[in-house]
Amino acid sequence: MTVPLAYYLVLSAVLFSIGVAAFLIRRNIITVFLAIELMLNAVNLAFVTFAHQWRIVNGQIFVFFVMVVAAAEAAVGLAIIITIFRARNTLNIDQVDLMKL
Amino acid sequence: MYLALFIFFAVLCVAGALNLLLQRHPINSALSLIVVMTSLAVLYLLLGAQFLAAVQVIVYSGAIMVLFTFVIMLLNAGREEHTRGSRAAFLVGFPGAAVLLALLVQIFLSARGHLAQARLGEYVTATHTLSSVLFRDLLLPFEVTSVLILIAILGAVALARKEP
């Protein structure tokens, strides 16, 4: 039994689009951040699929770099979220629209 | 067998992602993202990327998402409320994402003939092939990411510190 690699790519496209939709629609800053992580994961799936298609491990190594960037981004991003929450006492991105307090 | 495994975990992925989109409470969204990430790890296993699957669980589900739940717990984030912005985003967001999805799916399905078929256990990456490429050919990018992480640590510490 086999599965065409195109299905994996379609799955990654579906996940990416859901991530885009969640990024645009959700108002909670943490959920928006989660949507970014979802999009990164969808792209990772596409990388692994292409690594399997061409039998080259470079695609998988790219995923490592994406993970490293995602980890760094999560650490900094969550620190920013905590700072915003301390300053404005809200997590809603509509209420965080001033450059200074 | 392979097809059944693929369908099961693909459906789990999509269901988790949709749940992330539809839930109003951030902790539910975070938990559904964990489900997505863990089932993606299984899909990586099906594609023969063993080490990557383990790292996906350890790094994403076990470290990054713990950080997210930790912050949600720390800030005691509640359900999000409807605002002015959410209506406009609703009107633009859903059609935009749908157009993007249609475009991508169209491209991938039209290239279907050029793509191979995946079989169970046909191509498994050994950990040492990964490491020899990572530490020999791609050593410079690897070292640069370590600098990136250092900067991220410094930034996070500087941001999260209380004002003196």
Place this chain on the structure above:
Amino acid sequence: MNLLTFFLLSLLKIVVVLVIFLTAVAYTVLLERKLVGRIQNRWGPSRVGPFGLLQPLADGAKLFLKEDLIPANAHRPLFVLAPLIALACSLISIAVVPFGAPITWHGVDMFQISGVHIGLLVILGVTSVGVYGIALSGWSSNNKYSLLGALRGSAQIISYELALGLSLIGVVLRAGSFDLRTIVESQAAHGLRSWNFFGGYQFVAFFIYLMAAYAETNRSPFDLPEAESELTAGYHTEYSSMKFAMFFMAEYANMIIVACVATLLFFGGWTSPFGSLLPPIGGAVGAALLPVMWFVLKVFCFLCLYIWVRGTLPRFRYDQLMRFGWKFLMPLAIANIVVTSLCLALVA
């Protein structure tokens, strides 16, 4: 190989291992109560059955028959899910642990449920997901003590996971594999002298692992998430009946898993400490069962060490715990990796 026999034998294996594992968990509780009792100069449980041997059954029956309370303002689905996550994550790890020599019967490995090539990473991954049990239980109970315990617990587990993972890299470097069987076989040559702890000079790594593992399993002296004197019972304050029993079982199952991993990585797994000095006895049956006996003996010694430490050391303060993890264990683990890889490069 016939697919049906494979499935049936695997299912049988899973059931047998799970039954033995859960019994071991129940009797580890009894062992702890007995030993701590002796350390504190009292008898420990001695009324139910001879020497109190039926005490785990009585405890189980009591917990099973208690009323199952859910607080009014708790987040119900997560409150129910959290103990399940905790218990499941501590039970899954046993699937990749090999507890005997590689002997196959009808093409099925008899002493390991699943022989994956990345066994060590599977254990690390599963235990890292186990944090959610603690985090979600504290958050969903809607109780300040639970929340504080959960925050402490997740911060502690994330911090010590780094030191734990880094301490194992020296062993992986020596064996050149993540496969637990390969790691054990790399220490099998000369009995005691080729174990990673003695012959591999990984004793620093072992002590880092030991301390990080105490913190990972929330055991004394790092049992801050459930510190009775400050947080009543920490993250499982609001739990009762079977849900509480699940947390309890998860903690002891984690203890056993940690002891198994320490045995496999540092103390030669199922191999005999005497190497080839001891002549093989008992024919085929002896060759199959003697390794299992060695494995169980080593794990038992580890559990006793665990309980001894609990009976001896007082609890750390929270800032001491964090400082110890980040400023002492982490640099030490990194230094161990550097020294080990340097030595390996020089030898090779």
